[in-house]
Amino acid sequence: MQNQFIKLLKEKSKDNTSFVDEMADVLDIGYDAAYRRINLKTNLSLEESVKLAKHYNISLNKLFEVGNQNSIIAELSPTIHDTDGLESWLKQSYNNTYPLTKLKGASIIYSAKDVPVFHTLTDSYLTRYKMYVWLKDLNIDMAKSKISFDDWISTIPESLLKSAFQLGEIYKNIDITELWSDNTINGTLQQVLYYFEAGLVSKDLALLICDDIHEVIKHIEEQTINQSIESHGSSNKFLLYKCDLHMLTNTPMIITPFGKVFFTPFTVLNYFKIENQNTCEMMYEFLQKQMSNSKLLATSGERDRTLFFKKVHQKIYIAQERINMEDKMSFL
Structure with missing residues (x-):
């Protein structure tokens, strides 16, 4: 699920070559910590996922619906x-x-x-x-x-x-x-x-x-x-x-x-x-x-x-x- 979410974030990113730096800035974490999350070595927390969704203007549905066809999020x-x-x-x-x-x-x-x-x-x-x-x-x-x-x-x-x-x-x-x-x-x-x-x-x-x-x-x-x-x-x-x-x-x-x-x-x-x-x-x-x-x-x-x-x-x-x-x- 995190892998699909990261792919979605990359698609929304203005410059994929600096995606690690961009994520580090959004989450207020170091370069290495951001790199580990992108490469799935560290799990994103719910709070981090929400921050990223807001920054990249992604519906929260995208966070929770991957792999689950019977649950949706409503605003x-x-x-x-x-x-x-x-x-x-x-x-x-x-x-x-x-x-x-x-x-x-x-x-x-x-x-x-x-x-x-x-x-x-x-x-x-x-x-x-x-x-x-x-x-x-x-x-x-x-x-x-x-x-x-x-x-x-x-x-x-x-x-x-x-x-x-x-x-x-x-x-x-x-x-x-x-x-x-x-x-x-x-x-x-x-x-x-x-x-x-x-x-x-x-x-x-x-x-x-x-x-x-x-x-x-x-x-x-x-x-x-x-x-x-x-x-x-x-x-x-x-x-x-x-x-x-x-x-x-x-x-x-x-x-x-x-x-x-x-x-x-x-x-x-x-x-x-x-x-x-x-x-x-x-x-x-x-x-x-x-x-x-x-x-x-x-x-x-x-x-x-x-x-x-x-x-x-x-x-x-x-x-x-x-x-x-x-x-x-x-x-x-």
Whole structure:
């Protein structure tokens, strides 16, 4: 295993003729000690292996997966406890995604159990409400407090909004394929109804949030018809599949000419970043199978596409009617 790891390090080294000196510098050891490790006369410690992996920008998967096909290492997203944690999460998501805009042939496949977060990160009430809901779920103090969305909205740091809008813009500059079901919109609407009925969102703001959801869906329908995302003079592909067979999972997969990576959720916003290529290929094949059993709404016919988006808008209208009815029945 060490021999394979050393070979990988040599491939990453800028100058193989000075590889011994380079390793000695990284590990802060003598030339002879480094030479013994390269020639397998001395075992690398775990700490030394981690130092070398970081220096040569090698995934930790490479340290542990050699010879073991049933174990992988996953990178954990930043933990979110407060607004600072949410901002860190947005910034890391941006850093993970931004390089794709500069890489020819890069694309994203998104299995959308809920409306993909990128669509909701605009200068809107919906974006601000999403942040409120996330922090209500993840911040213990905020979860216990009775602060309403109407009061909280005025306390949002500008830097948090800036990070959100910046991440939302990234999605306009990459080729995107999304898989939706008839239920993809449900979670977003349920969030609005839950806190409205709990008295933590006013009627006026709840209805404005629903208006924003309508606008998001209208924009997605336009992209679906055009099969493209128009942004800053460039045109990126946008394909939307309607999936009726499999459960969707909020899993985005990034595909580049150099490999694949996907992000799998395990709490509200926290996710595991998976770079193991065998695992990524398994996920990619599964997503391809999902697409083969789904309808590409741009080509399935005007009737299917119109019915799908009409049904989504009807759900939003029903939520708005429920909000209005709840307000009328409040005297009981």
